[in-house]
Amino acid sequence: MSLERAGRLPMQVSRGCIQVAFPMEPTESLLRQFRRDLLEFVRDQSADSVVVDLSSLQVLDQEEFNSIRATLDMTKLLGVHVVITGLRPGIVAVMAELEMDLPYPAGRDLDHGFDLVRLHREKRTSR
Amino acid sequence: MSPVRFRIADEADLQHATAEAHQAFLGLGATETQAAKFRTAVSELVRNILKYADRGHLVLTELTDGHRVGMRALVADKGPGIADLELALADAYSTSGTLGLGLPGVRRLVDQFHIESEPGSGTRVTIEVWT
Numbered sequence: 140m141s142l143e144r145a146g147r148l149p150m151q152v153s154r155g156c157i158q159v160a161f162p163m164e165p166t167e168s169l170l171r172q173f174r175r176d177l178l179e180f181v182r183d184q185s186a187d188s189v190v191v192d193l194s195s196l197q198v199l200d201q202e203e204f205n206s207i208r209a210t211l212d213m214t215k216l217l218g219v220h221v222v223i224t225g226l227r228p229g230i231v232a233v234m235a236e237l238e239m240d241l242p243y244p245a246g247r248d249l250d251h252g253f254d255l256v257r258l259h260r261e262k263r264t265s266r
Numbered sequence: 267m268s269p270v271r272f273r274i275a276d277e278a279d280l281q282h283a284t285a286e287a288h289q290a291f292l293g294l295g296a297t298e299t300q301a302a303k304f305r306t307a308v309s310e311l312v313r314n315i316l317k318y319a320d321r322g323h324l325v326l327t328e329l330t331d332g333h334r335v336g337m338r339a340l341v342a343d344k345g346p347g348i349a350d351l352e353l354a355l356a357d358a359y360s361t362s363g364t365l366g367l368g369l370p371g372v373r374r375l376v377d378q379f380h381i382e383s384e385p386g387s388g389t390r391v392t393i394e395v396w397t
Contacts, residue, residue: 164281198284198302200309201368229302236303237371 148173152184156256158249160192170206177210181217188259189214190252194225204239211243220259224252269327274315274343283324284309287339290326294335296397304337304395307375310368311341311391319345319388329394336377336396344388351383 146169150159157180165173181189191211193199199207211221224246226234234241244259246252267290272283288305296304308324315322322343329336348354357370369391373379378394 164285166277166281197288198305198309200306200313201371202313227298227302229298232299233302233306233375236374 146172147176150176150180152180152186155184155186156188156190156253157181157184157186158190158192160194161196163195163197165196165203167202167206170203170210174206174210174213177214178217181214181219186219188220188222188256190222190224190246190249190256192224192249192252193230194227194248196227196230199230199233199239201237201239204234208239208241211241215243220256222246222252222255222259224249267328269325272324272326273321274312274323274341275321277316280309280312280316283312287324287326287337290328291337291395291397294328294337294397296337296395300395300397303375304339304393307372307393307395308339308341310372311339311393314368314389315341315343315345319343322388329396331396334396336394338392338394340390340392342388342390347385347387347389348381348383349385351381355381 148159148161148169150157159177177189215221221243223241223243225248226245244255246255272286273279274283284305287308288301291301291304312324322341322345325340327338329338355369355373369381372393376393376395380392381389383389
């Protein structure tokens with residue numbers, strides 16, 4: 140199942156895990172739409188995890204960071220395991236300098252992100 | 267390269283101008299991390315124009331001191347200005363309701379930072395970064 144419409148971030152779900160990739164330069168309106176779409180998609184698909192790929196992002200300023208952080212926090216409140224992947228070294232350096240925290244498991248790339256989802260599920264079922 | 271001026275009036279201008287700033291600094295030999303910091307700083311300042319002043323401009327200038335090269339960004343508007351600069355530059359302060367990652371954050375990301383603002387007349391911020 141996938142969600143792909145003009146002016147929106149494409150999302151797809153496989154086995155309860157939603158995958159979404161950010162474009163190079165997300166606009167404010169795209170970020171607002173992303174929030175609505177992701178929260179509804181999580182509910183409609185009964186997803187248990189989301190992998191958010193940020194590898195295309197070349198800049199993450201305060202406004203964009205606050206918007207993405209709020210969306211991911213809301214998603215977590217729906218009981219979903221959130222994983223981010225692909226942050227570039229330059230963005231990580233800016234985040235460290237400005238003490239911008241994204242408190243989610245982070246993978247180097249999508250494969251690593253899916254590994255983190257699998258490990259989380261295994262831990263949960265072995266409890 | 268002679269100074270390059272960008273008109274700032276909407277989000278498309280912000281994206282174009284910050285991308286040009288990023289590319290220009292990379293073109294001078296900056297690392298990806300240096301260029302990302304510069305781009306983020308320019309993005310914060312240009313976004314402030316859109317938030318508070320509606321329109322303004324950015325001027326990018328290449329710098330050299332004989333040993334190093336760098337970039338200067340002048341971001342200026344004729345908006346409402348800043349009544350209390352000291353407060354605006356204090357960490358954890360912003361009138362937009364978000365935490366203080368605006369001007370204090372910009373200052374942390376660059377090598378030189380200078381701001382002039384006159385209530386009712388506008389704001390001019392100059393930042394410099396070096397490779």
